[in-house]
Amino acid sequence: MKITPESASIGFIGLGVMGRSMAANLMKTGYQLHVHTRTRDKGQALIEAGAQWHDSPASLARVCDAIITIVGMPEDVESVYLGKDGLIANSRPRTLLIDMTTSSPALAKRIFETGQEKELACLDAPVSGGDIGARNAKLSIMVGGEEDAFNTALPLFETMGANCVRQGPAGSGQHTKMANQIAIASGMLGVCEAMAYAKQAGLDQETVLKSIGSGAAGSWSLSNLAPRMIAGDFAPGFYVKHFIKDLRIAIESAKDLGLEAPGLELAIRMYEKLAAEGGENLGTQALYRLYQG
Template sequence: MSKDNLKIGFVGTGVMGRSMVKNLLKAGYFVSVTNRTKASAEELFPLGARWVDSVAELAGLSDVVITIVGYPKDVEEVYLSEEGLISNAKSGSVLIDMTTSSPFLAKRIALEGKSKGIDILDAPVSGGDVGAKNGTLVIMVGGEEEVFNKVKPIFEAMGKNIILHGPAGAGQYTKMSNQITIAAGMVGVCEAIAYAQKAGLDPNRVLDSIGGGAAGSWSLSNLGPRMIAGHFEPGFYVKHFIKDMNIALESAKEMGLMTPGLELAKSLYEQLADDGEENSGTHALYKLYMK
């Protein structure tokens, strides 16, 4: 799709969405935004973003609409309600859900869109707030190849590793694989740093050693230093990670797959949320170990 006269709509200007919109604007796209609270989008207006009052209005004005909201229930409302995208989007438009949501819901939305002449992609992301700011998100896509190729330049304004994994729902299944890996890995990172602390070691020097070997990971290198420094601001919320783990467990059960590591991680994160940390970053799991 050429940038000339292309109108992009964006629903959801939270931690991730704001940076994604900034990168679309930087790439030269015309972007209109809407969100439950206008205040969270204020910093985008001096950069060229246009505010629209409702999802329905945004749908009617846009050739491509991107959404990144909180929970599957929010996705369902944004796409399938009477005031939602599918009921109000133009025939021939493309709707892209970049929320981490249910694969089953992604398939349902794609079928509903197809019946109205609207193309739908599920395209959840990984890379957190850093990836969103730097335009280096991993983007995992499900949908038709022709539609994917049409909007790939838009994805390239927001990410670097962009892969079509299969039909509708495939992006969400891939993201669940990502979240399962992170869940178990975060437990290991927290335990390792807590262990180093209890052993009387300098945890930053331990990171320097183990980060360059077989134990190295994105979580260790990027979130380990935040844990040690006591900085637990969210790049990705604990409450949203618990949501993702629930989705992964539900789909794993449907496939008859056992996931004991995921179940353990979810139980630890639920303890963390019960301690009042649901709005902290996922790396706040470290606090459980350092009580």
């Protein structure tokens, strides 16, 4: 199957902070979109722009050639794909199913194997880049699954992202995202501590950023989230509660692989403390609040 705006109907399930922008970019490219989310209001702008609303994943699955999902938790992924009213039970043969949620590598493999039994092509394709990357179609997309399915999906990925890489067989996309989240988690501690140190030393934090942001300390988090920390802007580009979910998956996966990850373990303790203090619905940069005394 060739995926073009003229030849394919695309389903999109999950219209949160990331999903809304990703779906909007598909519509801007000309794809006919069918949408579903638990709260219809989140899809209202897309519906008004021409997307067709469906009351259930099953209804959407029956009319789409390719379906993209980006939902909250692994249990949501399992329900959407493997439930009796889910995508695998209701999609037509040869439908392309793409889960872009950050979820469990083991679950991604199970979805792939179950999909094969129904002649469905399934990819795990989690993303990185936050709300800015989603809005600007600059996401990094990490893909696990068969090469033919990846090549079929590539036009969709290129509409939403700027760096789309097949990492290997089913589950590989999720394993890559775990590596990504581990790097971010430990790095975020460093960004917060650097900004707290600069303030405590009596320096202008924005001026400090001009020096360290372009040197060896430079990172996406330093460039994009440190300015938000300084401004006291803790609005979510990516929710703390979802990051904690990701880090828990990463810890379990690391244990399964026999890998010690002390930086990851410290980061999740810090984020769980932030959530316990009422920060679960803030953005990940809100970790800086723990350093403000």
